Amino acid sequence: MSVIRIHDKEFVKTIPAEEIAAQVKRVADNINRDYAGKRPLLLGVLNGCFMFMSDLMKNLELECEVSFVKLSSYQGSETTGTVTEVIGLSESIEGRDVIIVEDIVDTGLTMHKMLEVLAESNPASLAIASLFLKPARLRVSVDVKYSAFEIPDRFIVGYGLDYDGLGRNLPDVYDVKE
Numbered sequence: 459m460s461v462i463r464i465h466d467k468e469f470v471k472t473i474p475a476e477e478i479a480a481q482v483k484r485v486a487d488n489i490n491r492d493y494a495g496k497r498p499l500l501l502g503v504l505n506g507c508f509m510f511m512s513d514l515m516k517n518l519e520l521e522c523e524v525s526f527v528k529l530s531s532y533q534g535s536e537t538t539g540t541v542t543e544v545i546g547l548s549e550s551i552e553g554r555d556v557i558i559v560e561d562i563v564d565t566g567l568t569m570h571k572m573l574e575v576l577a578e579s580n581p582a583s584l585a586i587a588s589l590f591l592k593p594a595r596l597r598v599s600v601d602v603k604y605s606a607f608e609i610p611d612r613f614i615v616g617y618g619l620d621y622d623g624l625g626r627n628l629p630d631v632y633d634v635k636e
């Protein structure tokens with residue numbers, strides 16, 4: 459069993475790099491099939507998506523483009539609650555087939571808001587590809603069309619995901635040790 463320490467916590471290796479590569483390939487194959495004849499725009503949500511995006515794109519055989527955004531949350535009025543702002547979207551997505559590429563969908567609140575914001579720009583279609591999905595944690599209904607892994611309610615790091623800034627460089631995925 460491979461155990462590492464990041465800041466104050468110990469983590470146990472749960473998903474080796476080879477297994478990640480196989481599942482990312484499976485997601486890419488599904489996108490190749492579903493978007494045949496189209497030219498999707500893959501829209502990555504930084505920072506967590508960068509490794510997933512890189513490996514996903516290397517497995518895409520169709521014409522595709524890539525762009526990245528960051529999200530920032532701030533407290534709006536009482537009626538709007540938390541507002542998610544999508545920062546850095548430089549091109550028009552009107553009429554485009556957009557695939558949002560995310561590291562992990564947990565409560566689903568971030569993706570729910572992002573879908574709302576992007577839909578205002580009238581894309582031809584909007585889909586989510588998330589590396590990880592925690593079904594037990596979902597608090598809003600959000601359609602994750604492509605997910606590489608469904609995982610239990612545990613905090614993970616590695617392959618782009620961090621714990622307080624560290625761990626993104628790990629090629630494997632680790633679960634926090636209870």
Ligand code: 5GP
Nearest residue numbers: 562563564565566567568612613614619620
């Ligand atoms: P949601 O809005 O779906 O609750 O939150 C999604 C975001 O929470 C992800 O993009 C990620 O930044 C963070 N997150 C949720 N679960 C985990 C986890 O297990 N590990 C890490 N490193 N980040 C997580």
